[in-house]
Amino acid sequence: MSTPAYSRLQVDERRRQLLEAGAALFAEHAYEDISMRQIAAAAGVSKPLLYHYFPSKPDLFKAAFAEAAAELESVIEPRGEGAPFEQLSAALDGYLAWIEAHAQAWTNLMQSAARLPEARELVEGFRGRTMDLVLEELSGGEPPRPLLRTAVRGWLGYLDAAILDWTEHADIPREKLRDLLLAAFGAALLTAQQGDPEIQLKLG
Amino acid sequence: MSTPAYSRLQVDERRRQLLEAGAALFAEHAYEDISMRQIAAAAGVSKPLLYHYFPSKPDLFKAAFAEAAAELESVIEPRGEGAPFEQLSAALDGYLAWIEAHAQAWTNLMQSAARLPEARELVEGFRGRTMDLVLEELSGGEPPRPLLRTAVRGWLGYLDAAILDWTEHADIPREKLRDLLLAAFGAALLTAQQGDPEIQLKLG
DNA sequence: ACTCCTATTGACCATCGGTTGACAAGCTCG
DNA sequence: CGAGCTTGTCAACCGATGGTCAATAGGAGT
Numbered sequence: 001m002s003t004p005a006y007s008r009l010q011v012d013e014r015r016r017q018l019l020e021a022g023a024a025l026f027a028e029h030a031y032e033d034i035s036m037r038q039i040a041a042a043a044g045v046s047k048p049l050l051y052h053y054f055p056s057k058p059d060l061f062k063a064a065f066a067e068a069a070a071e072l073e074s075v076i077e078p079r080g081e082g083a084p085f086e087q088l089s090a091a092l093d094g095y096l097a098w099i100e101a102h103a104q105a106w107t108n109l110m111q112s113a114a115r116l117p118e119a120r121e122l123v124e125g126f127r128g129r130t131m132d133l134v135l136e137e138l139s140g141g142e143p144p145r146p147l148l149r150t151a152v153r154g155w156l157g158y159l160d161a162a163i164l165d166w167t168e169h170a171d172i173p174r175e176k177l178r179d180l181l182l183a184a185f186g187a188a189l190l191t192a193q194q195g196d197p198e199i200q201l202k203l204g
Numbered sequence: 205m206s207t208p209a210y211s212r213l214q215v216d217e218r219r220r221q222l223l224e225a226g227a228a229l230f231a232e233h234a235y236e237d238i239s240m241r242q243i244a245a246a247a248g249v250s251k252p253l254l255y256h257y258f259p260s261k262p263d264l265f266k267a268a269f270a271e272a273a274a275e276l277e278s279v280i281e282p283r284g285e286g287a288p289f290e291q292l293s294a295a296l297d298g299y300l301a302w303i304e305a306h307a308q309a310w311t312n313l314m315q316s317a318a319r320l321p322e323a324r325e326l327v328e329g330f331r332g333r334t335m336d337l338v339l340e341e342l343s344g345g346e347p348p349r350p351l352l353r354t355a356v357r358g359w360l361g362y363l364d365a366a367i368l369d370w371t372e373h374a375d376i377p378r379e380k381l382r383d384l385l386l387a388a389f390g391a392a393l394l395t396a397q398q399g400d401p402e403i404q405l406k407l408g
Numbered sequence: 409a410c411t412c413c414t415a416t417t418g419a420c421c422a423t424c425g426g427t428t429g430a431c432a433a434g435c436t437c438g
Numbered sequence: 439c440g441a442g443c444t445t446g447t448c449a450a451c452c453g454a455t456g457g458t459c460a461a462t463a464g465g466a467g468t
Contacts, residue, residue: 030319032319111319112319115234115236115315115316115319146373146375146376147376147380147384149369149373150366150369150370150373150376150381150384151366151384151388153365153366153368153369154362154363154365154366154369154384154385154388155362155365156365157361157362157363157364157365157366157368158358158359158361158362158365158392159358159361160361160365161357161358161359161360161361161362161364162354162355162357162358162361164357164361165353165354165357165358166354169350169353169354171350172350172351172354176351176399177354179399180351180354180355180358180395180396180399183395183398183399184355184358184391184392184395187388187391187392187394187395188362188388188391190391191384191387191388191390191391192384194387195380195383195384195387
């Protein structure tokens with residue numbers, strides 16, 4: 001006699017649906033410009049239900065980006081083949097390709113990163129692992145010389161800024177940008193060594 | 205017979221007091237962690253009065269940082285004496301000294317910058333003027349080659365990241381860091397030129 | 409057809425930024 | 439002394455936010 005007031009789904013289905021609704025909105029708008037009410041409404045569901053599946057807004061955000069983050073991380077992962085420089089080149093290629101494909105989401109993530117602890121965690125965790133990877137490769141176990149650490153950290157900042165500029169202007173082919181980033185990496189190491197001769201570089 | 209229920213101040217005095225209360229709190233905490241109610245309370249004043257002097261929270265924020273921003277900007281301003289490299293060196297020195305003295309406030313500003321349009325305006329305006337200054341010096345009027353523009357933008361990212369690392373670890377003398385940043389600047393230009401031979405560098 | 413579990417909801421809370429209007433206290437000038 | 443302008447308080451309100459809770463209704467199992 002009456003159409004059901006709502007449809008009842010399996011837990012996994014519903015969770016997945018809410019996750020995707022959240023991911024879609026978070027990818028398009030800044031974190032604080034999206035309210036939990038909006039997400040719930042977009043999924044055609046009440047707010048308490050959304051909270052039932054994701055206990056807080058940061059939780060939802062985290063979950064929504066977890067897959068993408070894992071995907072991106074796997075793209076960066078060194079394959080273990082070829083010279084270190086080749087590996088870096090390949091990783092950068094993957095990184096840039098991923099960003100080119102998810103430009104909007106990437107921009108919003110970077111934008112949300114500064115304020116939201118969860119996003120910060122994501123971005124800084126990623127950055128931290130990248131730094132460890134690079135410094136490990138360069139210093140081989142020993143704690144890195146401060147100037148080298150700062151230079152590598154600086155280069156990562158160079159990365160983000162240059163990539164942001166690239167996505168904004170879109171007037172440089174990807175390979176060209178990759179080469180610039182690679183060259184900048186080498187240059188960053190050299191300038192660090194120039195300031196602290198004790199730094200030993202294990203790659204040409 | 206009774207102590208006055210409140211003290212009555214001149215408009216300028218009151219404004220100044222509220223401004224300083226706001227600046228103090230904004231320098232210590234993140235923007236969104238401070239409410240207008242708290243600021244009013246900290247100044248020993250009612251919320252409507254605070255709104256009477258500053259019509260919105262962003263307005264107060266903007267006003268609170270306007271002086272500091274102007275001060276910082278004047279420190280950066282090229283003095284017009286000496287070789288460009290010397291000027292850059294002096295500007296970096298001033299920049300680093302300022303940050304060393306206002307570390308906490310600087311960190312919070314950078315952190316607030318991502319979300320709050322007014323803070324973004326401040327930071328990006330500053331960055332934009334710096335870029336224009338540098339690119340003007342380098343390209344002399346003509347629109348800059350994309351690769352050069354990206355490299356300079358990247359270097360500014362290097363700046364921020366390296367300085368952040370520096371304030372976190374505090375294990376590098378200021379002059380050493382300045383030299384690293386200077387060297388990185390030169391290197392950034394060279395790598396850009398290496399990727400686009402049409403780039404002409406007007407400084408050695 | 410009935411039970412029962414749980415997926416789902418409407419109503420609620422405190423707090424936020426911001427506004428309104430009425431009224432009190434202080435200063436100045438006649 | 440008293441009028442009137444300025445500077446301030448207070449309490450209540452708005453629409454929004456993130457988050458919570460008890461009650462309800464969908465639908466599978468019997």
